[in-house]
Amino acid sequence: MTTECPFESNVIDAVTAGSWTESLRAHVASCADCAAAAEVAPWLTRFAGMDERTHVLPDPAVLWLKAKVLQTSAAVERASLPITRLQIAAYLIIAAGWAAVLTWKSAALQAWINHFSPGHLILGATGAETTSLSLSVLVAIIALASASVGVAMHTILAEE
Numbered sequence: 001m002t003t004e005c006p007f008e009s010n011v012i013d014a015v016t017a018g019s020w021t022e023s024l025r026a027h028v029a030s031c032a033d034c035a036a037a038a039e040v041a042p043w044l045t046r047f048a049g050m051d052e053r054t055h056v057l058p059d060p061a062v063l064w065l066k067a068k069v070l071q072t073s074a075a076v077e078r079a080s081l082p083i084t085r086l087q088i089a090a091y092l093i094i095a096a097g098w099a100a101v102l103t104w105k106s107a108a109l110q111a112w113i114n115h116f117s118p119g120h121l122i123l124g125a126t127g128a129e130t131t132s133l134s135l136s137v138l139v140a141i142i143a144l145a146s147a148s149v150g151v152a153m154h155t156i157l158a159e160e
Ligand SMILES: [Zn+2]
Pocket: 005, 006, 007, 008, 027, 028, 031, 032, 033, 034, 035
C-alpha cells in the first residue's frame, strides 16, 4: 500500500473519463499496479454507481402491482377493441342507411311531413292519398330508428 504508484489515480481517471494520453498508456504497459488499476477501474465505477441506483429503484411490490394493473388494462383494451370496431361499423351502416333514405325518399318524406302541417289538417283528406309514404320506406325508417337506438343503448351500456 505504501508503494502506490503516483500515476494510479491518473490511470483510473483516464479509464472512467476515457481521457488517455500517450505517456499514460506507455506507463500502464510498464507498471503492473496501473495495469491492474486500469483493468479494475470500469468494474469499480459500475460498482460505485450500483448503490446509487438501488435507492432510485422503486419498491418491487409497487413495480409488480403496476405491471399487474397495466396487464389487466391492456387485456381489457384488447377485449373491448373488437366491440368498438363493431360499434363503429354499426354506426357507419346506420348513418349510410339514414343518408340513403333521406336522399332517395326526400321528396316523399317532405310530402309526408307536410301532411301533418296545420294547413293540410285543415284541408282534410284532399290529396292525402298521393302524399302517403310507401310502406317499404316507412319500414326502413322504423328499422333504422330502432337500430340507431339499439347501437346507442349498447354503447351506453358498454361504457358502464
Ligand atoms: Zn503506475
